[in-house]
Amino acid sequence: MDILQAIWLGVLQGLTEFLPISSSAHLILMRFWFGWEIGDPQAELVFDVALHVGTLTAIVVYFWKDLTRIAGAAFSNAPERAVDKRLAWGIVAGCIPAAVVGALFEDPIEEFFRSQYALIAGLLIGIGLLMALVDRLGRKQRTLESIGIPDAFLIGVAQACALIPGFSRSGITIVAGLMLGLQREAAARFSFLLATPITFGAAVWSFRNLFKGGVPGEMIAPMLAGGAAAMVVGWLCIAFLIRYLRTRSLMPFVVYRVAIGLATLGKIFWGG
Numbered sequence: 001m002d003i004l005q006a007i008w009l010g011v012l013q014g015l016t017e018f019l020p021i022s023s024s025a026h027l028i029l030m031r032f033w034f035g036w037e038i039g040d041p042q043a044e045l046v047f048d049v050a051l052h053v054g055t056l057t058a059i060v061v062y063f064w065k066d067l068t069r070i071a072g073a074a075f076s077n078a079p080e081r082a083v084d085k086r087l088a089w090g091i092v093a094g095c096i097p098a099a100v101v102g103a104l105f106e107d108p109i110e111e112f113f114r115s116q117y118a119l120i121a122g123l124l125i126g127i128g129l130l131m132a133l134v135d136r137l138g139r140k141q142r143t144l145e146s147i148g149i150p151d152a153f154l155i156g157v158a159q160a161c162a163l164i165p166g167f168s169r170s171g172i173t174i175v176a177g178l179m180l181g182l183q184r185e186a187a188a189r190f191s192f193l194l195a196t197p198i199t200f201g202a203a204v205w206s207f208r209n210l211f212k213g214g215v216p217g218e219m220i221a222p223m224l225a226g227g228a229a230a231m232v233v234g235w236l237c238i239a240f241l242i243r244y245l246r247t248r249s250l251m252p253f254v255v256y257r258v259a260i261g262l263a264t265l266g267k268i269f270w271g272g
Contacts, residue, residue, distance in 0.1 A: 006222030007229045010041035014233025020171030020253050028165055029264055032117050049203055050223035054197045054230030059192055062238045083145045083258045090152030094194045097160040113165050123166025128257030130155040131175050135250040138178035144186040151180050184245035
């Protein structure tokens with residue numbers, strides 16, 4: 001992999017990690033479409049970890065004040081901090097499903113789905129259509145402050161599904177939030193807050209790959225370049241999506257998901 005490919009994949013990660021279009025699906029399908037090869041599966045997973053560290057940094061920087069305020073309220077008994085305390089423990093509850101599923105099934109999921117291009121394309125289409133339905137029918141009345149621990153846990157169950165490429169972590173958690181009656185912006189904000197600890201945990205867990213075979217020397221520069229690109233573009237995407245969803249629907253993302261899914265299926269079955 002050269003530096004330009006690494007930067008492009010970092011830009012792609014930053015765009016797709018936070019927009020509801022599935023970062024893992026795009027990283028896999030980009031290699032399928034253009035025939036890019038990173039190397040052996042070990043090197044590929046290590047590079048993906050670098051990209052996720054970049055997007056994790058983007059979340060922490062953007063939501064730093066919210067994260068520190070909410071975390072500081074976790075053990076507070078002050079009445080004025082009750083909402084933040086509930087959010088803090090809601091985030092903890094919401095992380096449990098993905099943490100359990102990831103610890104038990106991450107390797108089988110990685111090994112099976114990374115080459116199942118047709119299935120990934122089908123999930124892009126199917127979850128996109130579900131997104132359109134929920135976006136149209138959801139009540140969109142509840143605020144972020146109304147989220148309780150049961151709500152957070154249900155959104156966390158949806159987040160666990162995003163371990164499968166094609167679901168989209170942000171997409172499926174926003175869908176779950178809308179199904180619970182949240183406003184679009186509130187659903188997106190909670191999706192990003194919930195992503196912070198689980199993304200951190202996933203990155204730490206995945207770093208065990210570094211100790212299995214190490215990092216090839218020629219991968220260090222691409223990893224740094226890709227991670228930096230993912231961080232900058234990720235921050236910009238968070239800012240964009242939060243503002244966008246205050247007044248607009250998810251339909252452009254639905255159209256995009258369906259288009260990419262259909263194009264991929266066309267390439268698989270008719271493109272040779």
